[in-house]
Amino acid sequence: MDELATLRRQYQELLERLERNEREFRRLGRAVWRVQEDERRRLARELHDGIGQNLTVLKHRLGQLDDALPADRDDARAALATALALCGDTLQDTRELSRLLRPPILDDLGLEAALRWLVRSQAEACGARIDLDIDPLPALDGELQTLLFRVAQEALNNAAKHAQAAHIHVQLTARDGGLQLRVHDDGRGCEPEQALQTGGSGLGGMRERLRLYGGLLQLRSAPGEGLRLSARVPLTPP
Numbered sequence: 001m002d003e004l005a006t007l008r009r010q011y012q013e014l015l016e017r018l019e020r021n022e023r024e025f026r027r028l029g030r031a032v033w034r035v036q037e038d039e040r041r042r043l044a045r046e047l048h049d050g051i052g053q054n055l056t057v058l059k060h061r062l063g064q065l066d067d068a069l070p071a072d073r074d075d076a077r078a079a080l081a082t083a084l085a086l087c088g089d090t091l092q093d094t095r096e097l098s099r100l101l102r103p104p105i106l107d108d109l110g111l112e113a114a115l116r117w118l119v120r121s122q123a124e125a126c127g128a129r130i131d132l133d134i135d136p137l138p139a140l141d142g143e144l145q146t147l148l149f150r151v152a153q154e155a156l157n158n159a160a161k162h163a164q165a166a167h168i169h170v171q172l173t174a175r176d177g178g179l180q181l182r183v184h185d186d187g188r189g190c191e192p193e194q195a196l197q198t199g200g201s202g203l204g205g206m207r208e209r210l211r212l213y214g215g216l217l218q219l220r221s222a223p224g225e226g227l228r229l230s231a232r233v234p235l236t237p238p
């Protein structure tokens with residue numbers, strides 16, 4: 001009897017130790033992810049306010065030189081036109097990269113506005129039809145908003161670029177103390193278990209980030225039948 005009681009006590013101690021380790025793992029994982037997002041925010045701001053502003057000034061100065069050229073300097077005018085076009089394209093790429101790193105609208109206006117911007121910009125970039133349904137949302141923690149935005153961003157990127165979907169439906173609902181993000185597409189589909197082994201930048205990385213916040217990622221798909229992605233996360237992470 002004493003031996004059985006000892007085994008129970010040891011089992012309980014082991015269970016408690018595993019739970020403490022799990023909490024510590026999540027705490028450290030969230031801290032690392034928070035640092036990554038802070039760095040993304042800093043880089044985005046430097047791209048927009050530093051390089052972006054300098055390119056804007058350079059484009060303005062090139063325009064002034066173009067205006068000041070004599071009418072008979074067609075050769076110089078052609079060279080300036082090429083330089084202006086290159087400067088304009090680089091400025092556009094810089095602004096797009098800044099927005100992809102960390103869209104200011106996420107920090108300024110919140111998740112709903114950021115998702116509407118993301119859907120609109122992705123649809124324009126890939127030509128797919130993307131529908132978005134969002135239920136009224138409760139007040140959300142900033143990290144939870146960032147988590148769901150990154151999941152939606154990765155899911156749309158997969159659907160548009162890798163699955164070549166023509167129609168994507170995004171839905172965000174709040175119920176039963178949690179949030180559920182669904183992204184369904186009519187693309188090429190995949191083998192879910194194989195797709196989840198793709199590492200930190202794909203669906204596997206998405207699943208690991210959700211786990212840090214007590215969330216769950218589910219995939220339903222088959223080759224040629226599109227993908228149904230569901231991400232659930234509690235409003236109060238464990």
